[in-house]
Amino acid sequence: MKLGDKSGQFYLVSALIIIAMIIGFASITNYSRKQTPTQLEEVREELKIEAQRVLDYDTYNTQNKIGDFTQNYSSYIGKGVDVYYIVGEKGSIEMYKYDENKIKEDHSDKLTENDPIIEVNLEDNVYRFDLKPGKNFYFILSKNIGDEKYILTG
16 A cells, blocks of 8 residues: 555545444434333233232132222322223123222223123223133223323233
């Protein structure tokens, strides 16, 4: 290589610029990915676990603690998240939620029981759940974030 020849430097600078562009596009792509709020997902997973434990307790002790659990859990998750509970056995399924004053609001009129499916008509959407033998417990979580409404079921 001659002392005045700068073609090697040109290729090195070009390679660095291309690498910087690739890294820039990759970071923009990762940043702009749309995701469901993790807090709502965590609430759903926790609610599934805790409700199963309460149903197990009710089964073995013949006590109905699911009503207490739903009221306490609604208070626990706080404001901003609406939880609709679908609870009961075949022929006696009810749907309700608690308002911010811990008052139980009955929404069973939005519920249709078609063996083996439970259909919930809520805010122009239909949610379907499998009706199983024995006690059933399902829920619909709803949260407004900005202009979007996130809904998770379980």
